[in-house]
Amino acid sequence: MKKEDLFAKLRQGTCQQFDMPKEPVKGIVYDDVAKQFIEMSKTVGAKVIEVSPDDDLNETIRAAYPEAKVFASNVEGVKADRNPDAVAEAADLNGTDVGIIKGVFGVAENGCVWIPQTMKERSVCFISEELVILLDRNSLVNNMHEAYKQVEMTEYGYGVFISGPSKTADIEQSLVMGAQAARGVTVILIG
């Protein structure tokens, strides 16, 4: 089908035209954004660890996952066995116990964290058994309206809001974590 034909048909067929609403939505605002974010993160199944900027992140991560053997990350200063920038194929990251990535900001209303692609193989965000998201405490926003004003893509042209671990309720409505992507998510709130 030629797109011009479709456009012509749509323009001709439209019965009546409407304007966009003028006033924006006044989104909910919280007294304590961090408290709400932590609460919502827990509701959606994520763990939250609060640390100060001086704490040793590698120690915090190792303490959170004492059993884990294979770590993958390209975040500066984070010790890892695999680097998503250096692997030959996305599938080479399969078998990663803990993937460590950086979030840009978090959303208090629903526990979403914005993660633009900053690595060659983004599969590290999904293929890892457990996911650690590093997040600055000062980057939290109230709601998705504020969030989308801040969304910026990297050159990779991909980004994702993640809110807790992969989950499903497809069998008899029982909630199960770890359907496809990470079974668990830990947000390390820095600051």
Next chain:
Amino acid sequence: MATSHSKKAAEFLKNPEKITRHDQTFWSVREKRDKMAAMLPEWEDLREHASQIKQHTVTHLADYLEQFANNLEKNGVIVHWAKDAQEFNEIAYGILETHKVKKLVKSKSMLTEECEMNDYLIERGIDVVETDLGERIIQLMNLKPAHIVMPAIHLMRDEVGEMFEEKGISTEEGNHDPTFLTQCARYSLREEFIEAEAGMTGCNFGVAATGDCVICTNEGNADMSTSIPKLHIVSMGIEKVIPDYDALAVFQRLLCRCGTGQPTTTFTSHFRKARPDGEMHVILVDNGRSDMIANDTHWKTLKCIRCGACMNTCPVYRRSMGYSYSYFIPGPIGVNLGMLKDPQKHSGNVSACSLCLSCDHVCPTKVEPGSQIYNWRQELEAFGTENKEKKLMANGMRTVFENYALYDTLLKSSSIVNYVPRKLFETKLNAWGIGHEMMQFPKKPFHQIYKQAMKELKEKK
């Protein structure tokens, strides 16, 4: 007299235990939605915005599609336009064939269901693997989705467990625990993701201003399907385009709260470009949508964002299950979409509505599916699919109501009906008599009692 829907529903109602469970499951989802709505003081404002943004976008669709496609192409995405299901399937197959794809991992898309793409590709030798767990279960059981968001929720854990054993996905006989079964599916699907040469996703929202394809999942299967294989095909109905990120915020907040009662889907994924060394294609599909826009009464159906809230709340859907409907999308929105697609074929569904309008009240974009079903009912005569017996009855009633003498005589002698044997009422000729207790007609009609009472009142004065 019974419509196709009520006949099929009667079949499912033979298993009252299953229907009760179905009813309760979806009602609990509706309750979760209410809790979510109550947490946001701006809830109604959000719905009104969503409605207005959609009615603006849908009535300026050509402009937004143009902008969307231009932005996609600027980012190196290859854009295709498909007039109908056939063209869509051909384009999808063409891309896969060029890349010599043998296995395609698919993130759930109702559009591919609409176009029956899976069968088309499988016939041509491509292994199509559904990756949403519910959808995978349905596919392995050779069934169709019975709900647009929770496609396999009508099945019991034992049914899934036995099928997994049969297919070799689970090796532990008799373990039908949902957590265990989900883990089995996780391992099995991992292999599929790694083997596949291409991934296909649907698209919840296409953002015109930026050229983002936004996909919302809880399992992350859209991301697994597109972060391992290098070829990504997006299948998208043309009505999914929205203006910008500000509009997206409104819909992102509503979609999941309305659909499953969660504050958000776990993953809200934005695809703007192909992966490094990869290719991204977007197939924009009309398949009748441009005709819907030209329907003066029913174009609003295109405002739907497919959250499924109308199904969850619908007392008829909850008690009759998805398969009672002749169209592949069930429930209130499905009744409307079916009628827009082929009214002759799908008129049997418009009776599947009690006109309680609960769906109108929960719909995030104010499509008003229930009110629209009412309108469809008024139009049935034009399609020749109206109920002939009901029409005969209505004409008979009109004769009675238009002739006072006749009405009065019938009313006075109505109590005779009380002496007619019950058996005569419980026939197929009287559909109302089935499952209902016949009413008792009073010996004295109300008119007479009223007149007498007024007379007595006057005399006392």
